[in-house]
Amino acid sequence: MTPKQIAAFAIGPIGGAVLGLISLPVITWFFSQEDVGRMAMLQVTLGFSILLFSLGLDQSYVREFHEAENKPALLKRAMLPGLILLLITVLVLLSFGGSLADWLFDVPHWHLSVLVGLALMVSYISRFLSLVLRMNERGLAFSMSQLLPKLLLLAIIGSYVAIGVDKSLTNLVLANVTSITFVCAIYGWNTRAEWLAGISSKLDINQLKSMLQFGMPLILGGLAFWGLTAIDKVFLRTLASFEELGVYSIAVSFAGAAAILQSVFSVVWAPTVYKWASTGQGLEKVHKVSRYILALVVLGFSLAGLLSWTVTLFLPANYAAVQWIVVSCIGFPLLYTLSETTVVGIGISRRSSFSMLAAGIAFAVNLAGNWWLIPIYGAAGAAVSTCVSFWVFFVLRTEFSIYVWKSIPRVLMYTYTMISVSGAVVFTLWGEVLGCWMVGFWVLVLGSWVVIFRGEVREVIGFFRNKVSRWVRQ
Template sequence: MNKRIILNYAIGPVGSGLLSLISLPLITWFYSAEDIGRISIFQIYINFCILLFCMGLDQAYVRDYHESQNKAELLKNLSFPIIVLTIIVLLGVLLIFPNFISSHLYDINSIYLSSITVLAFIAAVISRYLSLILRMQEKALQFSMSQILPKILFLIFIVNVVVFQIARDTNSLVTANALSVIAACLVYIWNTRHELKSALQSRINTEVLRKGFIFGFPLLFSSLAGWGLGVADRLFLKNYSTLSELGIYSVTMSVATVATLFAGIFNTIWAPLVYKWQSTQGIEFDKLNSIAINVVAIVYFIVVLSGLFSWIVTFFFPAQYSNIQYLLPACLLAPLLYTVSEVTGIGISLSRRTVFTMFSSLIAMTVSIAVCYFMVPLFGAKGAACATVLAFFVFYIARSEFSKLLIPEFNFRSIYMATLLILIVSIANLFLTDILRYALWIILLFIGLVIFKTPLSQVQDYCSNYLKRKS
């Protein structure tokens, strides 16, 4: 994968992140924390629908894409049954229980909210498969543009709400998010229209579907466990704390998502790239071990710097969101640990033993639920942040150890200490005084300069050589 393609892939996460950076403070000034908490639940269940209805076949499509001789047939057999099932089930629920979805998700009885939510869920499942087509064909720019457009439309909608004094309530916020998802689906359909036409004309092959289920179905349970791992914090906040605490926590997680642009870009290209290496040139284990160290170094310094400068974020939000500065390092570390596990756990996918990803997710989800149960009622958002980062650390360790068990050539244990250090300080950051917090982050900064001396030297050499070429 050349630099141009990587840069084109980067446009999507970076553009989306920048647009979120604009829209996120805007909605906190004009919408209540409770409404923002409801939108967090909306986003949680969109991801749930994608995982549940795709049944792991989306991941089977990624896994078999480069090895398939008939990619249109692969797409048809692994996507069309899923899309039909999604439409039948969700429309059936809406017709039989018209208020169920809105009352369950938003604590509001509204047929309109249920209807617009169902349309968004269906569009999200369709978009999942269509985005994979662009991703696997390395149509990076189209893939990125499809990610950015919904953010632009969402921002335009929110601006119109403010300018034209439309009601600033749950209805307008859910509508804005739902229309963004639906718009993304329409753009994906246009960008993949030729592939969809070929897929429609291809034949049904039950063997392709059977093989896809063998690989993907265990990943359904793994993915659902991973979903539970990722959302237990917000579900516990909704049920055992307040919607206001949920809103503050959700905003922090959104800020953390903006800050993890590196993770978004990396996660998009990593697995398909390694599968391509395996099918063409074979796997170089020393190379993967070196990549893991470099990724951990980047994660380490991102979290340390966020701990030192998180106070800046508070200037962009109302006073009720001041706790963001304490929550941010832990909320930032959790998704970054997932990115590290994508590298250290790649042996599971390469060996096709996806059941071990399910075990990792179940173990981590158990940790998340247990810690949330004890800490969320006592500490609210801080307890949720603690539970999430601990659970993702357990997930990363379990996935790494299973990967090494399956492919002994992988050896990532040397980087455990660095991730453990930032885990401990990120949790301490939730409860310590400002002086102690800053002292710990400064100490970690100097420790990082020592233990990551080699990656930092490589970056310095690269920058020096680049400047020499330019001069």
């Protein structure tokens, strides 16, 4: 992809993260803490259903796209089996009245179950139609489809406030489902040529079987990673309360600032590193990028530890615990991004089973951590468990990559990330008690960062200085 195309695709993840950072804190002022937690369960359920009912055919669609002569027929093969299975499942669940809403929200209302069922259907359809835009490199349309629903959600919440609508769970769910449905409509309009042609195309059963053979095994790895990122919310739902889940969801939304780094890096990194590897110049450049990302990870933890108190300026008083929890919550996007720089050997060697194994082991760690810590510490325990499990995930991906490819320097990475994660854990669990001691700790880490990464800092300053000089001369 060209830089212009990369920028077009990056607008969506960056803008979506920024709008997500705005929307949830806004919601906290108008809806109850329990209802905020219930929305987190809705998001978890949507993510799980897309992963499960896609049957791995979304990955098969991506793999087959450039080789397929009839791309609309390929879309039909990939989308139809899971859509039928999901429709049947939703209808069966709705036949039990409000059971679906009861399980998710602890509120057994049939109309809420209907709204959830609609959200499941349109989210699944949106997943496949978004792939059409991505694979055809229609980056701007893809990005706008991500941004507009979040803007619509904010507009709906604003209209609730303006006209005095009841701040009920039903209206909050309705606002979210409306925004999800809106994105599906946008995707449908932008991809109408493909899916309209796909409706009339013939379904090739033999090719569908081949796609299932490729895609189904990938579900296991996907489920393991879903569990690694979402099981904390399920445990909070069952072992704690919706209030704790609400606090945790807000902390995760603030940690979304770090997810911007993850989103942008993911768009650029994969095609770049494989291009380096194809020309035989990958290893040295991978080392350099790893050091830069490590510097950003340590800087992110340090600044979060020193500035987390600022989140209380934007939240009601009953969300005060967010300032302690958010530091552990940024562990997921930061450590995942760092692992993307060290896991390249698995991709280059095509040994994807090792990535699945890393996710599975880290998922098991997260299961044990949530089961142990949530009954004691609530939302703080969930944040700590996820942060530690992602450090395990990062180490395993790195070691497996070295095993199947080449050795990379990692002592500094392991040392600094362990110090940062340990500091985040202590800060989350006991930061309120330790007070100034934690401030001193993060200042010390930041001071050492200046010394260790002074070369990278000079390079970045020099880069921007040259850019500014050229701009002034022009």
